[in-house]
Amino acid sequence: MSFNRVIGHEKTCAYFKELIKNETLPHAIMLEGMVGVGKTTLGSALSASVLCESKTGDACGVCRSCLKMNHDNHPDFMVIEPEGTQIKNAQIEAFQDFINIKPYDGQYKVVLIKDADKMNASSQNRILKTLEEPPLHVVILMLTTNSEALLPTVLSRCQIIKLNGLHQDLVLNYIESNHETDEAEIIAKLADGSIGKAIDYITSESFKLIQSHTEEILQAIHTNEKAKLLEQLSYFNDEKENIQKILDYMILWYRDILLFKQAKAKHLLIHSRSLDVIKKLARNLSLNKIINNIEAIELTKKKLRQHGHFDLTMEVMLIQLLED
């Protein structure tokens, strides 16, 4: 896979191409970034480019090595990912056996470790030995959403490259070129710089449900119907695994209300199709109340991430949203 398959991250790709061409790539690289930002794609492009026979810095796609990579049967390439919730000691042992034998074909052996932060302490201590004295022919690529979960001794042996979230326009462009949806703009906004998140929204059945329930919630708040509002608790409970998405979507609505209240900026609204609802809510709610509600939802997201009691946290939020 060539670097031109990577969306965004141009500088990082150019940097890697240069290092590969000059044969100055470090032995251990850690790519850190949020879910769906392109770590796996970049890691795959980097692996193929290191192994490519063209020696141009980018995978040519046609040499023997690239063909083997495309067919997932390159003898000098290994992928490690968590078995269950962890990367276990035995997997690192297998990796060490793999790199201790010289490359079969070319000059390098590449190991791609996905979710590297899932290495348990014993795996990390084991891999440290390799990182301290890596064989010359080895390139180890580690992917992680959170490098802080790794031992400082491991981190200090890697070159850490942070991948930032993608620009919203790139995500929008990706959605419009690859998917049939009339919600592209909303999804690009919700995806928060992550193509993976965008795909998740597009393919998830629950997104339509999230939209309709959020509108019901706002309606119930608008008409001050507490009982109707609390009926939503069972929906939240059914959709526990999507709760962060639901709350993100609610925030997006309140941002629209805020935007309309402050600037009457119709063209900037995400839900411009629901202008009537936004107008009504903007009229009824004070600026402070809108801001407080956004904060209440943000706080709820945080509490749930910290494993607060689910039903109680959600109920408290709904009542806060309703109260003056």
Ligand SMILES: [Zn+2]
């Ligand atoms: Zn090639």
